Amino acid sequence: MLPQVEDTGLPPLLRDAQVLPIWEGTTNVLALDLLRTVIGNGGIESVENEFERCSRAVDAPRLQCAVQTALDAFQTAAEWLRTAQAEGSEVLQAGARRFARTLGHALELAYTTRHAQWSLEHEQDGRSAAAAERMAAQPINHLTESDGEGTDALAREQAGTSLFERYDTPKFRSGSDSSHRERV
Secondary structure (H helix, E strand, O other): OOOOOOOOOHHHHHHHHHHOOOOOOHHHHHHHHHHHHHHHOOHHHHHHHHHHHHHHHOOOHHHHHHHHHHHHHHHHHHHHHHHHHHHOHHHHHHHHHHHHHHHHHHHHHHHHHHHHHHHHHHOOOOHHHHHHHHHHOOOOOOOOOOOHHHHHHHHHHHHOOOHHHHHOOHHHHHOOOHHHHHHO
16 A cells, blocks of 8 residues: 555645744744743833943943944834834734844843943953954844845735635645645
């Protein structure tokens, strides 16, 4: 007896239904947890207080650009969060990882800059300041990079279409797409 090959399109639908709600990968799951925490508990205000505390602690002229870069990235993240909340959960989920990376890198830069200020004052050591300047020169705002709007648009487009509508195409009905069978 030969084994039968499932060619109805149901296996990928079942797989997607189970995997998509949690995404794949640790960073995406952590990003969703961060969103829940920030949205549910007024966490964005706490994070904003940290940025303000770090900013007030920095007064060295050479660190002003770095601390401003961190503040700008945070403000972009906070604005993105407000906008995404208004647009719905699909947009929040689609941008969660980029939001978490932006917030994390901005906090990292803010803390590094605050430490650099301390190091300049107490140790007369410019190495931490150099590290902060170098870090500020790297891209830390992942919400305004080139594919951000495209990702959000795809999330909105996909949210408006049911799974059955997406798979109700001639190639899936006829089973003529051999690459699809290999993926299942």
